[in-house]
Amino acid sequence: MAAKEFDIPELPTYIEIPELNPGVMEGEGPFKSVAEFQNPLGFPGEKIENWKEVAIEKMGELKSKYRSVQVFLDSCVKCGACTDKCHYFLGSSDPKNMPVARQDLFRSVYRRHFTFAGKYFPKLVGAKELDDDMLDDWYNYFHQCSQCRRCSVFCPYGIDTAEISMAAREVLDAVGVGQKYCNQILGKALTVGNNLGLPEPALRDTLLDLEEEVEEDFGAPVKYPLDQKGAEILLITPSADFFAEPHIDGLIGYGKVFYQDGVSWTMSSYASEGANFGMFIGSYDIMRKAALRIRKAALDLEVSRVMVGECGHAWRVAYSFWNTLSGVGAGAQSSDEYASKLQNQLDHRYPQPQHIIEYTHDLIQRGKLNFDKSENDDRTVTFHDSCNVARATNMGGIQGGQFILPRDVIKAVCNNYVDMERSTIKESTFCCGGGGGLLTDDLMEIRVKGAMPRMQALKQVEKNEGVNTLAAICAICKSQFSKVLPKFDFDPYMIVSVHQLVSAAIILDKPQTEADDAEIAEEAETE
């Protein structure tokens, strides 16, 4: 199907709140999933007969399982403070992309079926029936939310549209109206172990090629180990890191840092994926299943540390949910057999799980890495805070560490760093436009429009400060930027991994000794 023609937004000097343009983003939404992808996840293959009852029942279940859903549905006062906070609204001017209006698609049905006022005075309180049109609106507009949570920062009650959009998607899946992109990917992740469906041999080949390439380019025998039992660190990274540009340069960077530290590490062919799309479709169960693969890999490979590569929502799931979902973390009570099993194996001198940025940052602080910053002198770098990292996680255990650590790392390896405008970074960061399961070509229009506010801030620093490099620590951001940067007349190669900058500047001087190798082999054997 040919993509719909649409205008690329102009980049203004200041972002103005657009006039409302009702219905401009109306449409069919992303490609629908089919039975082949739906059924393995336990969802009906197509829209079921009694979809309405099932949907209402599911809504009831969700509001009683999630305090967020219940409280957020009841507490909105329609103050409007969030209306101008969503990048999709700013870029598209469709009023249904205002966070509160998006929630209201769900809330109006909640009111109709679950509240006194909505049952008896529907018109008065804006309660609505769940009919075909409403369901279409759900499918369309809840797939125009990247679950970036920018709106939640600005709501006086912390109402998080992402939670509502996850709930809505869960209902949609339950009635058989699934989204192809997410559900197809989830199928691969849950059977093969990664979103790309790369089986073990392909992965091994890729990594061997990479080793050769790195040795050729940098003259050091940097290794990219797979399934190495007894290694200290298990690295879980988004699978885009294995092959796509610019992601792979980040992976090269991680390898060099590990090499320089002399630590033993491995990736797992069984759990080769960090990105957990279960979050996007709102399913606790599926998110847990994906997390269980990581738990199993950690147990099987007998690692003592679990580390996460550069991926935004992978880090959110890892940081905030892994401990709960599958025990990858710390602090389980000894009565908690399930979590203790893994936690007894992990080394709690380090945070579990740890972000690769935290690890590199720590090495830099301890003076274990040396850099030739001038290698990055052709670059003036700015950093894009990825939503899930910025608004939902922490790094380094210090307040705001998720903003400080990546910037520290960049500044340690580059001479020229500038930030974008304050209201567009850190907790107020603008989404790249492609998160939340929107990174699919059939959603290109909303992706481009939603990228506008980020591109606008970037344009300003390009103009005023000569920024020519945009660094990020999220696989989705990197892929999305590669696609949308040229649409706004930027160089598509200006997007880089933070560890690509590290990779360029790091001085490799610690040849891995044979003793080290022997040690790893020995450790593996004694287990």
Add this chain to the structure above:
Amino acid sequence: MSTISIIFTALFYISLFIFIVGMGKKIYQFWITPAPLKIPTAPTQLTQTGVVFRMIREVTLFESLFKSNKWIWLFGFLFHFGLLLVLVRHLRYFIPGDLPEIFLLIQPFKYAAFAMVIGLVGLLVRRIFVERIRYISAPSDYLMLLMLIVIGVSGAIMTFTDNHTDVMAVKAFASGLVIFDWANLPTEIHFLVHLFLVFVLLAIFPISKLLHVPGVFFSPTRNQVDDARKKRHISPWALKQEQDHAVKLEQTIGKDD
């Protein structure tokens, strides 16, 4: 007792009953609904103390609202702060006998009613004239503001114009409600309207957006400590699921070849 007094006395208890039972049920519902995952929003707090201070800033200063929109903040703050002062001033009617001295401190702030009404009018004007806010408004959103404005204005009329009510009679009536020693109430129309709408407000509290009052304290993005890596945070339904499936999952997953 006059008929009207009997009706208003009854209305008071009915609306209070609805308020207490309704709010009790709602708060209980909020309370027992599990929060299975940690979802605090930045600026996340790493300690319980941090969370408490963040919540205090939210409910006293409307911190997040201040970040998002200065006009809504200004009007919202004027309204809520005015309302708070007005409410405290009203306690003198309900407390039988002399007022404890601490409340005397606030009695001079009778102008709070103006702050309240100005705030409300500001919010209403925004709702009518700002396109985006008009778009998200339902009839009840306007009605709620209008009702509060009428309450505020009718109260102010009694304080600031010659249409004073008999304050002693009001005190006898209101404190009578508290100690079940019922008395007649003054019957000026603006007083009756004032009182009636207050009762309506009490009664619709648990079924309207006024639920934001308890809601803010239960909001997981605001009230959770961001310590997910340090503590396992598992809700009862998730734990049950884990116990049912843990073993099975560990065996089955991975045996896909």
